[in-house]
Amino acid sequence: MGKTLFDKVWDAHVVDTIKNGPQILYIDKHLIHEVTSPQAFNELKERNIPFARPDKTVATADHNTPTVDQHLPVKDELSRNQLAQLTANCKENNITLYGLGHKYNGIVHVMSPELGITQPGMTMVCGDSHTSTHGAFGTIAFGIGTSQVAQVFASQCLLLEKPKSLRVNVNGKLKKGVLPKDVILYIIAKLGTNSGTGYFCEYAGNVFEEMSMEGRMTVCNMSIEMGARGGMVAPDETTFEYVKGREYAPQGEEFENKVAHWKTLPSDVDAVFDKEYSFDAEDIEPMLTYGTNPGMGIKISENVPSENNASFEKSLNYMALEKGQSMIGKPINYVFIGSCTNSRIEDFRVAADYVKGKQKAQNVTAWLVPGSQQVATQIEEEGLKTIFEEAGFELRQPGCSACLAMNDDKIPVGEYCVSTSNRNFEGRQGPGSRTILASPLTAAAVAVEGKIINFVNHLN
Amino acid sequence: MAGFVKLIDTAVPLPTENIDTDQIIPARFLKATDKKGFGDNVFRDWRYNKDGSVNEDFVLNNPTYKGSILVAGDNFGCGSSREHAAWAIDGYGFKVVISSFFADIFKGNALNNGILPIQVTPEYLLPLIKLIQENPETKLTVDLENQLLSTPIGDASFEINSYKKICLTNGYDDIDFLISKKKEIELFEINN
Ligand code: SF4
Numbered sequence: 001m002g003k004t005l006f007d008k009v010w011d012a013h014v015v016d017t018i019k020n021g022p023q024i025l026y027i028d029k030h031l032i033h034e035v036t037s038p039q040a041f042n043e044l045k046e047r048n049i050p051f052a053r054p055d056k057t058v059a060t061a062d063h064n065t066p067t068v069d070q071h072l073p074v075k076d077e078l079s080r081n082q083l084a085q086l087t088a089n090c091k092e093n094n095i096t097l098y099g100l101g102h103k104y105n106g107i108v109h110v111m112s113p114e115l116g117i118t119q120p121g122m123t124m125v126c127g128d129s130h131t132s133t134h135g136a137f138g139t140i141a142f143g144i145g146t147s148q149v150a151q152v153f154a155s156q157c158l159l160l161e162k163p164k165s166l167r168v169n170v171n172g173k174l175k176k177g178v179l180p181k182d183v184i185l186y187i188i189a190k191l192g193t194n195s196g197t198g199y200f201c202e203y204a205g206n207v208f209e210e211m212s213m214e215g216r217m218t219v220c221n222m223s224i225e226m227g228a229r230g231g232m233v234a235p236d237e238t239t240f241e242y243v244k245g246r247e248y249a250p251q252g253e254e255f256e257n258k259v260a261h262w263k264t265l266p267s268d269v270d271a272v273f274d275k276e277y278s279f280d281a282e283d284i285e286p287m288l289t290y291g292t293n294p295g296m297g298i299k300i301s302e303n304v305p306s307e308n309n310a311s312f313e314k315s316l317n318y319m320a321l322e323k324g325q326s327m328i329g330k331p332i333n334y335v336f337i338g339s340c341t342n343s344r345i346e347d348f349r350v351a352a353d354y355v356k357g358k359q360k361a362q363n364v365t366a367w368l369v370p371g372s373q374q375v376a377t378q379i380e381e382e383g384l385k386t387i388f389e390e391a392g393f394e395l396r397q398p399g400c401s402a403c404l405a406m407n408d409d410k411i412p413v414g415e416y417c418v419s420t421s422n423r424n425f426e427g428r429q430g431p432g433s434r435t436i437l438a439s440p441l442t443a444a445a446v447a448v449e450g451k452i453i454n455f456v457n458h459l460n
Numbered sequence: 461m462a463g464f465v466k467l468i469d470t471a472v473p474l475p476t477e478n479i480d481t482d483q484i485i486p487a488r489f490l491k492a493t494d495k496k497g498f499g500d501n502v503f504r505d506w507r508y509n510k511d512g513s514v515n516e517d518f519v520l521n522n523p524t525y526k527g528s529i530l531v532a533g534d535n536f537g538c539g540s541s542r543e544h545a546a547w548a549i550d551g552y553g554f555k556v557v558i559s560s561f562f563a564d565i566f567k568g569n570a571l572n573n574g575i576l577p578i579q580v581t582p583e584y585l586l587p588l589i590k591l592i593q594e595n596p597e598t599k600l601t602v603d604l605e606n607q608l609l610s611t612p613i614g615d616a617s618f619e620i621n622s623y624k625k626i627c628l629t630n631g632y633d634d635i636d637f638l639i640s641k642k643k644e645i646e647l648f649e650i651n652n
Binding site: 012015016018019020021022024026043047049147150151154155156157159 | 637638
């Protein structure tokens with residue numbers, strides 16, 4: 001029987017298998033940030049355990065950072081302390097840190113791929129569930145808890161049971177206006193938020209093969225929202241092209257050798273998956289969520305479904321939406337384009353393309369938060385900044401921002417926010433806020449209109 | 461954590477069934493940010509009366525019963541997933557808990573904190589509790605290597621995941637275990 005992409009990468013990283021127990025998995029890269037690392041550093045210090053591989057660890061500050069006036073001292077005391085602790089911990093342990101203001105600073109899952117830290121065939125972890133993003137490179141990448149962060153600090157390994165395998169195939173031609181974000185929201189709406197529990201998912205089919213690396217990252221990012229530990233796309237020429245020449249990418253002959261190896265990674269033709277689903281690309285439309293988990297999504301042309309159960313009703317109640325209603329025409333006062341799902345240059349290009357020559361609606365506050373300093377620079381260099389500013393959008397500085405609203409970027413109580421982030425949980429974007437997940441194109445169209453529109457016919 | 465091979469000790473009988481994590485450690489004691497100090501408050505609301513005085517009737521306050529083995533009623537450790545319950549049991553000094561059933565999450569948490577949960581049949585448990593209550597000096601022998609509990613009631617074998625057995629025997633948690641594999645890990649690094 002053939003091996004899956006996941007099997008090949010996993011098996012190559014098993015240091016040891018404990019009889020009737022877990023396996024020891026070697027971790028190639030460990031990404032850390034200010035929020036989930038301090039307790040792990042403390043644990044090591046208390047037990048007098050040396051840090052195993054600082055050279056395989058990279059840190060950034062993103063979750064709890066302000067998106068304005070980053071050159072000034074951080075106002076919030078708790079955040080300031082956390083950042084100071086991260087700086088001190090990294091210094092003490094010789095860990096590379098791209099802190100606030102550094103030209104490489106950014107959201108951990110944006111910063112690492114753009115620097116070429118993320119490479120095919122690697123195992124990567126981070127104390128953040130959207131670490132699945134890096135699977136776009138054919139990497140086994142997943143989020144871990146703080147006690148596991150300490151395990152990796154101490155040994156560069158984790159004790160794990162191997163997950164089962166799942167494959168999601170999407171074939172056919174995507175319709176106009178349908179972005180990678182819509183593809184993944186569609187898959188989650190179809191499969192639900194639990195279908196992936198216990199599995200690692202591979203995305204296959206021509207839709208993913210034809211997708212850019214940034215699109216693949218958007219898809220893999222949300223694997224966790226269907227319960228999967230992570231998602232992967234087989235590495236191919238698109239992947240190699242993307243990695244080539246980046247700061248940490250292998251150079252010259254070493255790169256060629258790596259590529260030769262990476263080419264052996266895709267799943268064998270006769271590989272068998274524990275579970276498999278297939279979807280038709282033509283069936284996908286721009287998507288919106290109407291409820292309080294990412295699985296509660298509909299096509300923009302559809303109405304909110306009618307279900308008679310308490311948790312469904314509680315969810316609609318929170319969102320102040322009615323069963324069977326259309327979302328079209330719903331006034332929206334907040335638009336957020338950002339988060340590790342959709343804050344890369346392509347996301348801003350597609351939004352700018354729509355916005356160019358138009359004005360945001362009067363009622364709308366539109367925040368654009370680039371995923372990294374590098375993306376921010378690109379936005380400026382490509383002239384997108386001018387387009388957005390002329391249209392009345394507010395371009396802020398990089399960070400997680402309103403994705404989890406740990407900093408000041410909060411959506412007010414009761415307000416809707418059409419957001420390109422990944423979670424629409426109750427209060428995720430601020431207490432009482434109501435999140436509608438969508439693609440950056442949908443978000444841009446809503447910002448211009450001031451309400452939800454089916455913009456598909458407006459596309460040229 | 462200290463290594464665990466064989467333990468011969470007296471036991472504390474606590475026949476109450478369905479002891480949940482809130483009884484083991486009341487929620488108001490969860491604000492601490494480290495793992496220390498929970499032992500002082502284990503079974504807090506049973507050990508002390510409402511006015512703060514010691515409840516002489518509770519078994520932990522009865523000097524006749526001592527030892528590092530807790531023999532508890534059916535379905536021990538149900539309730540929440542909080543690890544604090546295990547920290548409290550450990551903090552008080554119990555190394556082994558015997559019951560006829562354990563909540564799954566408590567069992568995992570206990571093992572991760574160096575506590576051995578031993579599941580026996582109800583037919584074994586009830587006479588054992590009675591025996592200890594009547595003869596507090598009764599010694600129990602816990603042989604982890606052979607997975608055998610020996611008491612005057614007879615011998616009872618018990619199950620344990622073999623990885624966790626290694627951890628307990630050597631007094632490891634996952635971090636210690638991984639560090640003990642340093643050679644293998646370094647070899648892996650050289651070869652890859
Ligand atoms: S942008 Fe949101 S999901 Fe992504 S790392 Fe930051 S907080 Fe997590």
